[in-house]
Amino acid sequence: MFAKAFRVKSNTVIKGSDRRKLRADISTAFPSLSAEDLNELVPNKEELNTVKIYAHKGAATTLYVLHKNPIFFQLEKQLFPTVYTLWRYPAMLPTFTTWPPVLQKLAGGADLMLPGVVVLASGVPEVYQGDCCAVNLVMNRAPVAVGTAATSSAEMRNSGMKGKGVNVLHTYMDQLWAFGDKTNPPVIPFINSSAQVETEECEEGVKAEGQVSDGQDNPEPNAVETSCQGMQELRLADQDSEALKDKEPVEDGEGEDIDEDDNDSRSPQEQTDALLLQCFLHALKAKVKKSELPLLTSTFLRNHMASCCPKGKQIDIRKSSYKKLSKFLQCMQRDHSLIQVKELKKGVESIVEVDWRNPELCSFSIPEDCGQEKDSVEEGGACEVPFQPPEITPLYGVTAHLEPLFQDAKKRKGATLKASEVRNIITDYVKENELVHETNKNYVNINPTLCDCLLEKSEYQEVENLKWDDLISRTLSKMQACHEVLFPGQPPVVKKGQVEPIDITVATRGSNKKVTIVKNLEAFGLDPAVVADTLQHRVQASCFLQDSPGVKNRVLLQIQGNQIQHVGKLLLVHIIEQTIGLNTECVFVKYNIGENIR
Template identity: 55%
Template sequence: MFAKAFRVKSNTAIKGSDRRKLRADVAATFPALSAEQLSELVSNKEELNVIKLYAHRGDAVTVYANSQNPVLFEMEKSLYPTVYALWSYPDLLPAFATWPPVLQKLAGGADLMLPGVVVPSCGLPQVQKGTLCAITLAGNRAPVAIGIATMSTAEMLAAGMKGRGLTVLHTYTDHLWGFGDKSSPPTIAPMVADPAEMRCTEEEGDEGQEHGNHLSADPSLVTDFGNLGLQEGDDCTELGKTNENGAAEMAEEENTEAPQEAEDSRTPQEQMDELLHQCFLHALKCKVKKSELPLLTSTFLRNHMFSCCPEGQQLDIKKSSYKKLSKFLLCMQQKKILQVKELSKGVESIVDVDWKHVDIRSFVVPEMSSSVPAAQENRCSDGEQQYHPPEIVPLYGVTSKMAPLFLESGHKKGSLLFSSDVRNIIINYVKNNELVDETNKNFVKVNPILCDCLLDKAEQDEISKLKWDDLVSRCLERLQLSHQLTFFGHEPITRKGNIDPIDITIAQRSSNKKVTIIKNLEVYGLDPQAVANILQQRVQASATLGTLPGAKDRVQVQIQGNQINHLAKLLLEEYRIPRKYIQGLEKAPKLGRKK
């Protein structure tokens, strides 16, 4: 989850009431913690900061940092410890051991495959599907990652220790670890005399680790670590040098070989059922946002599930055992993954999704070669880099005038928020201050802060109530508009103001000749030279580049004739730029009827 850089939304000191609530949540989530350990983890004396951030996939995460080190993070109302916390309490979670070379793959975003798990003779820890677990390196009990079990221990053994074992959430050396002091794991000796007695899954172990239930490490066993977990000189690494490489290779091959073997023995209907479930969970985990609900079931299938279908396969519900989308969604509703209602006669919509459901949390997004059809991936003029349209998200900055309204939620002047965040903050503010009108709940009473922030001087003596929609729209209008651009494979870029549209104009030249001028292609990551070359080949007309007046870092493309129809097909169909970001398409020449 933190393999790529995240965007910090806010960083504030925790309130006293929030600190008490956090301590109660930690005690409920980790009941094995003693009162003394709980007071150490969530201390009353030390400063504790609350950091709200967005992961690279857009997931909202709340991080709690103690002494500059993140010790806990919260996602979808579930608490997880970081490696910094687990180094103080190494036995807080059931642990699975792996070989040191596998850590590099985990830090790069891979999940822990069962062939890479080191099995002691005393057996694996007993866990259920969805259990939060720690990952350690052979020969050292200090956890280096945390993950969620994708199956129970019994299912792991029944599968012959093949397949995906843990969905990794956070690792040592990832960006969340880098947010702290970047210290290395301590050396915590295994609870056996000789760690070299551990064996991989193919070997019969002579002596295994003895798993204790102690929550804090013996101080005599903890020393400065350096980078021992990544070195190849320890005893366990020397013993399993051959097995390490084999485990890493098997971890990669298992993901592709095992499903292929299974598909040979399954009927086409069973294969379609599995593909349907995969696209369904993939769409809920990566495509659907809470702000989109309620969402038409037909739109969910067309815009979200079909786009999650792997390349070379075709999703066809009629070929599955469900036959109809409504029947499939009813089955998913019975599993309490989502809730479907008929908001209007004959039209069903998804009104709620339980993103904390174990099936969604444990689902691992398959690696897809590309989510864009080949015809839509136009290469640049050098023929190497493929173009992917940027993801454009509007942001709203808190101004000095609006700051009093957002102060209660911990946001100061300059904080950037998504529209859904603004809406939620306004709703919480109204409810916390009991401003909902008792006689008509569609209206909100205007208190002094709302009056100063949202009403003009002429309105302050006349308006005492506002409708919910009017309240939110007024708030968005008075915030500073910004936008976030995310290009494929790059970190998000935040800029103030509206994004400049691609501007297409028709200019008149001598002898009544017309030329088409295209501006602002660079804003969307397009190479003007590549666009000029493509148009020149298609319309057989000369195209030139010139400096854009008033902008030193941009150029404009000029091509002979009115070529808006060709340009529209290129930008809309092939480059997949949304129409709302293109200005001037209405100037296209009307095509005459063919005789």
């Protein structure tokens, strides 16, 4: 269901009454969860968001997001936990076990077939048709897929473990997983060791091609194909990313695998403090410019420090010893003498000065594992293909009034030409008809055809010749404006009229609240859903899409607050200018604030 990118409609903070209702619904749907578990999943004070999305097939789905990770999704009034939740509570659902190679097929949208199910010593999980269930891999209890049972357990056994077993809805490595922090599954050993031993010694999996609903013949269940030595190659254990993503493990100088989190003896609070200091120094050294000062502290955190955070980690000041950004910056000012913070406006603090010569800042070296700021539209995991803007060429269409002028060039009404082609045709026409002025070669004599096509009625008796530039400009102005759009890998498309720029408007809604509206993204090959997801993560504001009034197959993007600078920077600097190397603000983007164009 989430194998392809989905479209975000809205993202709002859940209310207190809805929070209590959600906790009750989770308790009813999953009675194995204790009261403490429910309080951890639906905390009273921490921010919990409701995100409404449309899957690629148009299915409306509601996500519940905690700490930027989706924890549940609701489909047709039924709640399903995500893999992030199941990794914390692996016994939450009845679970079927399969082989690691099958996961790649499941992530691609296939369902789990019964011949691919590994039957442990405890037998097949007891489920009824339509029950929510999970799928894990041999040697690791951490679930990697969520779905519904295709048939009951009794029917599975009666069929000899043939046919479909689980209708898969969500998997590890799909777009719903990518909407979160993209962590890998933890290693959770099986509780029943006897079942584990029996699985290792007596049962060997069938090939992945025969375990999913990909249209091929299914082999007999639990067929013995390899020895226990081959089984070792299929184990997930500590090699999830190597088996599924073909990535090499990180090694230290002696060639041994290392895990910084496992070897770090510091407390989580101390680790968060160290991460804050690292991102702070990285931002001052590589991101902040003197021309940007004074710089709002909130902008510094959102646009500079966040982009310096290492991959796979997040800055959460609430988990640090400082608890608030203001206290952390005060410490940097008081104890380290790195910055000066002042309250330029009531309740709004700004960084007014940075000590660039501070020894601590000068000696800081930027870590190699720090991720760069994701400034392209593929941020958020919704798109993995780099954006390539279309090539737009202005064209001019031959009108019925100008058809006699282009008759010799065999260009009839409706033909489209580039400006250079129009100039060449007019030049050839003038030379063939010997219309160049006898004494001044910069002028062209007007014959009846040029008179009818280019002159106004008031000029018939007055104008006898025109300059070359005037002749060409009059011709172009009387032609139909068109343009050609060429997307990479697609045939060119010719459209009438001039290119409509991306329109960014700041409007006022009820209670004098500002919203930013973006239109016409599709004309330049930008997916509004991807842009909405990118902006939502960047500015941490509610963002949704709606149909553009009066325009078919177009949507407009609306985001809370005056975000015109963020939208402009995303579209101009990091998409258009970086890709084609030009400052194309005048061509591609139009800013509106109320009725004033900026």
